[in-house]
Amino acid sequence: MAEMLEVSGITKRFGGLVAVNNVSFSVREKEILSVIGPNGAGKSTLFKLISSFLRPTTGEVRLKGERISGLAPHIAARKGVVRTFQETTIFKNMSVRDNVIIAHHLRSKASLFGFFLGTGTAKADEAAFGQSADDILALLGLSSLAHEIARNLPHGHLRALGIAIGLATNPSILLLDEPFAGMNHDETMRMVEMVRRLRERGLTILLVEHDMPAVMKISDRLVVLNFGQKIAEGTPSEIQANDKVIEAYLGSEDEAIGL
């Protein structure tokens, strides 16, 4: 399988603190790869580095061979690396459907001035985005809530909306920031199903997550971080048997790493 995303020797320092230290790995096409690690291991920083919300101190991130680290977030999104957010970050005062429609912005062919004048291209864009938004909402089971104002959605649906927004940008790789956080078992299982369905549609997925059982269930491969360094990489069964990983999680119950 071809490599979609390549992280090589990436380091991020905040003053004296090294949050991410010389981490390298790659994500293959149509793979679900999870980055895990104890609290403070540098997962979130790594996530922001890959989505270009932070600029690495050294090292680089390449998408299909093209360097994307150091670009502005909206340029990285245009290249095909799109993130979702850990918090329930959505456009609160818009309807669910409008949230997804606006997220199609990258695909629009008309210019800002074209929108203002309401040119044919702009109208065609609007129609296409509406159609595509409806498809995405159906895929994620949000159709019945399409006209609800986003801030009124229950927790689980908000997370799904966050993913719908990410999908609308038509990314090459979707970065999910703790998609299972704060969910009960049923919600988690539904989300696992959803993420699998995305992969079946040809999407490559990188996720950062705490919830071990879900991660073990969903991932093709895992990368484990501790104190900013990569300590292991492999399939779920390899990771569960890895001494370093067990040590890193020592003190937590075996159950926490899915044993």
Next chain:
Amino acid sequence: MTFNRNTRVAAVVAFLAIVFVVVPAAISASGRFDLYYTLTSVALLSIASAGVWLTFYIGRINIGQGAYALTGGYVSAILVMNHGWSFWPTLPVAGLFCAAASVLIGLPILRLRGVYFAMVTLVLTEVARLLALALPITNGAKGIVSIPLPGALSVFGITLIPDFATLQNSRLAFYLLAVTLMVVCFAIMYRLVNSRIGKLCQSLQQNEELASSIGVNIAYLRVIAYAVSSFFGGVSGAIFAAISQSIYPSSFTVTDSVNFMLNCFLGGLGYVFGPMLGTLVLYFGWDLLFQTGQFQLLIYSGLMIVLMLVLPNGLLSLAETTRKKG
């Protein structure tokens, strides 16, 4: 707002009939020609307020519109007085000058959010006043006076607008000019907000991080919105200079900047026509309270506080709630 097409067209026609026919007819019947000046001011201030409203729409509190109104006034006055321009071309030039200035100023300061942006823009008004005092070209505290009234505007030999100085009633002419520009300004605003650009602006207002993660060039969009806003400020300032035939460093001060913002608050930040209604109510409200003498400011500010507590979404939210109930 969910008007259907017919009610919308009817509302627009009714509005145009009121401002262009009913109001002039009523004024000439009643003989209260001073009202022309008042209504002209309302129209012009509402244009500047519309600009402020647009910056609110991208999530920035703008207390600096006075700076652009003042700049626009000076640009027009200087071009007319020192360079022998006719008034008409100075109008777009004043707007464009302000837009260009706002791009240069906006690029660094639009990164700021909330109260920080508000403070910087507040200072901007004061900076503009001090610049007008200090620069040789603006003639210091004496200002620029005896600006001639706008001359005739002809295109290909056809006189579109007659020379204001030859008119019996230049007040009516200014009123029509101001109201026409107000209609154009709000038509542009309505179109902006109801096109995709409006949605993009809302996305900035609600979450800039998420907006940039879906590929919106937030810095670019912010600057564009701010430039449009300042353009309106500059145009309205230029006409003010023409009406009063003078411009001073104190023509637009921090108080004006604050008023532009209050107009938006009062009318409603969620409604395109909020600044128009807000300006009308505030301007007349202030005038009506004139009779209360020394209590004018006290009652005025008291009423403002009460209104903001009772109607945080502005006067136009009243229409919204009654429609929902009905």
